[in-house]
Amino acid sequence: MLNSLYGAVELGLLYALMSLGVYITFRILDFPDLTVDGSFVTGGGIAAIMITQGYSPFLAGLAAFGGGAAAGACTGLLHTKGKINGLLSGILMMIALYSINMRIMGTPNISLLGTDIPFFSISQAGTRILLIAIGVILIKLLLDAFLHTDLGLALRATGDNARMIRSFGANTDNTIILGISLSNGLVALSGALITQQSGFADISMGLGMIVIGLASVIIGEAIFGTRNVFFATLAAVLGSIVYRIIVALALRIEWLNTSDLKLITALIVIVALVLPSAQRSWRLRNVSKKRTAELAGPTSQQSVGGER
Amino acid sequence: MLQLSQVSKLFFPGTADEKIALMGIDLTLNAGDFVTVIGSNGAGKSTLMNVISGVMTPDAGQVRIEGSVIHHLPEYRRSCWIGRVFQDPMAGTAPHMTIEENLAMAYARGKSRGLQFGVTSKKRVFFQQQLKRLDIGLENRLRAKVGQLSGGERQALSLLMATFTEPQILLLDEHTAALDPARAELITRLTDSIVREMKLTTLMVTHNMEQAIRLGNRLIMMDKGRIILDVNEQRKKELTVELLLREFEQISGHKLADDRIVFGGLNVTLRDN
Numbered sequence: 001m002l003n004s005l006y007g008a009v010e011l012g013l014l015y016a017l018m019s020l021g022v023y024i025t026f027r028i029l030d031f032p033d034l035t036v037d038g039s040f041v042t043g044g045g046i047a048a049i050m051i052t053q054g055y056s057p058f059l060a061g062l063a064a065f066g067g068g069a070a071a072g073a074c075t076g077l078l079h080t081k082g083k084i085n086g087l088l089s090g091i092l093m094m095i096a097l098y099s100i101n102m103r104i105m106g107t108p109n110i111s112l113l114g115t116d117i118p119f120f121s122i123s124q125a126g127t128r129i130l131l132i133a134i135g136v137i138l139i140k141l142l143l144d145a146f147l148h149t150d151l152g153l154a155l156r157a158t159g160d161n162a163r164m165i166r167s168f169g170a171n172t173d174n175t176i177i178l179g180i181s182l183s184n185g186l187v188a189l190s191g192a193l194i195t196q197q198s199g200f201a202d203i204s205m206g207l208g209m210i211v212i213g214l215a216s217v218i219i220g221e222a223i224f225g226t227r228n229v230f231f232a233t234l235a236a237v238l239g240s241i242v243y244r245i246i247v248a249l250a251l252r253i254e255w256l257n258t259s260d261l262k263l264i265t266a267l268i269v270i271v272a273l274v275l276p277s278a279q280r281s282w283r284l285r286n287v288s289k290k291r292t293a294e295l296a297g298p299t300s301q302q303s304v305g306g307e308r
Numbered sequence: 309m310l311q312l313s314q315v316s317k318l319f320f321p322g323t324a325d326e327k328i329a330l331m332g333i334d335l336t337l338n339a340g341d342f343v344t345v346i347g348s349n350g351a352g353k354s355t356l357m358n359v360i361s362g363v364m365t366p367d368a369g370q371v372r373i374e375g376s377v378i379h380h381l382p383e384y385r386r387s388c389w390i391g392r393v394f395q396d397p398m399a400g401t402a403p404h405m406t407i408e409e410n411l412a413m414a415y416a417r418g419k420s421r422g423l424q425f426g427v428t429s430k431k432r433v434f435f436q437q438q439l440k441r442l443d444i445g446l447e448n449r450l451r452a453k454v455g456q457l458s459g460g461e462r463q464a465l466s467l468l469m470a471t472f473t474e475p476q477i478l479l480l481d482e483h484t485a486a487l488d489p490a491r492a493e494l495i496t497r498l499t500d501s502i503v504r505e506m507k508l509t510t511l512m513v514t515h516n517m518e519q520a521i522r523l524g525n526r527l528i529m530m531d532k533g534r535i536i537l538d539v540n541e542q543r544k545k546e547l548t549v550e551l552l553l554r555e556f557e558q559i560s561g562h563k564l565a566d567d568r569i570v571f572g573g574l575n576v577t578l579r580d581n
Contacts, residue, residue: 160402169387
């Protein structure tokens with residue numbers, strides 16, 4: 001049990017970079033970006049190829065980030081300059097990336113068996129997780145800092161009120177491209193780390209990644225809140241860990257298959273998307289009922305008083 | 309200085325719905341001019357604003373600010389000269405960001421945005437000073453999200469954001485029209501004091517005749533895409549709402565028809581065409 005919990009936390013931390021990426025597009029830019037399913041593999045593929053050819057895993061991660069960022073930039077260009085619908089530009093890039101990823105990897109599956117990966121070969125789970133956690137938190141803090149710079153503010157305003165930030169001189173096409181690019185860079189970096197941790201890269205490892213990212217972001221927000229940028233990115237990281245723990249628990253249920261996971265993930269996202277809006281309208285109805293009663297109250301009392 | 313020469317704009321050209329939005333507009337605002345613009349529905353007031361701010365490009369003619377030709381530039385590049393306040397109080401601010409972050413974005417108007425922090429302690433002091441001028445207590449709520457403010461507070465903040473960096477041109481597009489009378493009066497007063505104090509060259513579209521007469525040093529009236537009346541400072545002092553309406557009917561040959569027009573403090577609406 002404890003072992004599977006350790007494993008879940010470790011995976012959660014590695015996937016946290018992916019959910020940070022999804023947070024940038026889905027929450028900040030309000031742009032549902034399906035490129036993620038492809039760019040995750042791009043990152044994994046680049047890392048696998050580079051490591052088997054003897055490059056350092058660190059350099060491989062960096063290159064993966066660059067590859068993902070380039071893919072994201074393409075999606076951004078399709079959407080802003082090509083004026084293609086956001087969802088469709090992501091889907092187009094995702095499909096295109098399948099072929100590109102095959103070209104990068106050469107085969108559908110690359111094993112890293114026999115190659116030495118310094119970081120993930122630390123046998124003690126606690127130390128390993130601690131080191132990974134430090135790295136992930138460092139990246140989260142860097143992202144927080146970026147989102148408070150002039151450029152970062154413009155990026156956030158692009159999703160919040162594009163007309164306003166244009167009137168103050170930001171080119172929203174560029175901020176959208178930058179945001180999607182940064183997002184997919186993080187997603188690809190996550191793919192590279194997962195490849196290093198699991199010891200292989202697979203052409204289908206990105207399948208449904210966007211939904212997992214969404215689930216992580218939404219779970220995190222529901223539990224930890226989004227008071228400001230610091231908490232919102234923290235929620236994305238912790239949400240990813242919680243998601244992995246839920247998965248680990250679900251896998252212990254006997255009558256569930258591993259392949260049922262995607263269905264469970266989709267259900268989590270559906271519930272998390274439907275519940276808040278249903279809750280909101282329910283609450284609003286209650287509040288208006290109460291307020292109407294309150295406002296009607298004094299007048300009816302007055303009329304009673306007038307009779308006397 | 310803002311100069312429009314022979315600016316024209318057609319909507320839906322070549323179709324059955326073709327409509328003249330602007331036709332041969334010549335307009336020069338000297339530095340420090342505060343011009344109010346009134347006119348019927350569809351007179352071209354908003355199009356005039358859009359052509360200057362870059363939301364639309366004119367079909368013909370030239371727009372110049374401080375001598376540079378700008379009508380071919382995209383909206384975001386014109387912002388280094390232009391400050392704008394929109395009619396919708398929600399349009400001028402980012403609701404999920406804090407007051408100080410919104411101010412920081414306005415502060416970066418016309419500068420290149422890099423990796424320096426948007427809000428610094430030095431800027432925060434400056435923002436606080438500026439917010440005090442509004443006198444509505446926002447200086448104590450720097451870290452509040454703008455979405456929590458009322459419409460009037462948001463519009464006051466928008467006005468400050470558009471002006472505190474002293475743009476060459478200030479465009480106000482019916483910026484009090486969506487507010488209740490008390491808040492509209494507050495924003496009108498703030499507009500007057502800020503524009504006077506900073507000597508901003510201002511173009512203000514309004515539906516409020518009384519406001520159009522009270523504010524500014526010049527008044528223009530538009531009809532069917534043309535400027536039909538240009539009242540200078542001298543004559544504007546003697547202008548009344550009745551005089552203005554009579555003048556409009558004489559020149560244009562029809563009644564001033566605008567379903568949202570406001571005469572003075574009362575919200576009288578004209579329904580005849």
